[in-house]
Amino acid sequence: MPVVTGQSQWNGTFKEGTGTLSTTTSGTIREAPYTYASRFEGAPGAIPEELLVTGHAGCYNHALANIAFKAGASVESISTTAQLTMGTDDQGSDGHGYSVEGIHFVVVADIPGITDDQxxxxxxxxxxxxxxxxxxxxxxxxxxxxxxxxxxxxxxx
Structure with a gap:
């Protein structure tokens, strides 16, 4: 099986520093900038957790297509939005860390030949x-x- 890699560079402090994110296996994302503000305050820039849920949605779609195929169904389309909820915990050096509380999928699919229960x-x-x-x-x-x-x-x- 292939090894898939991503790379991140960070320079500076937690709140004032800047970083980049790259998908090094595919090269799809190259040095996308991110900061504390882009992750937690809505400023422009990449969000590592957004990349995670985007990949998770893609992984889910591929898994559903495979499982449907194995069940004898043919997939017309699958559209998945993955929503990641951020939270806080006490794991940071100052007693305030950040965490992922959960991921919720919203899936709409066209898979003819099966029932809703299936x-x-x-x-x-x-x-x-x-x-x-x-x-x-x-x-x-x-x-x-x-x-x-x-x-x-x-x-x-």
Whole structure:
């Protein structure tokens, strides 16, 4: 299996410093700047946690497509928004650290040939089995809805 790498550079203090984030395996993101303000105050710049949930959404979509295929269904489309909730804890050097409290998926998919109950089961399997989900210990929740652009079969009705 391939090794996937990312790289970050940071210069300066926690609040006044600046850094960059790069996806070194693919080169898709090159030295995207980030700061304390971009992470926690809404200033322009990259957010490491945003990159995590973006990758998690992509991993989830791929897992759902694979699980649906193995179940005999053909995927037309899957759109997933991953929402990461930031929080605080007492782990910082000043007693105030930052944490990830949870990730919530909002999924809309067009997977003809399955029932709504089957879709929910496949969506939950993908949530649990996505490789990024497996490494995270925060709660990862899900809202999944199915759209159908094809006419319903007798089994779906």
């Amino acid at each position: 879709f929910v089961e496949l969506a939950e399997q993908a949530r649990a089995l996505c490789s990024i989900s497996k490494i995270l210990t925060v709660p990862i929740t899900l809202d999944a809805s199915r759209i159908t652009t094809s006419p319903a079969t007798e089994e779906e009705a």
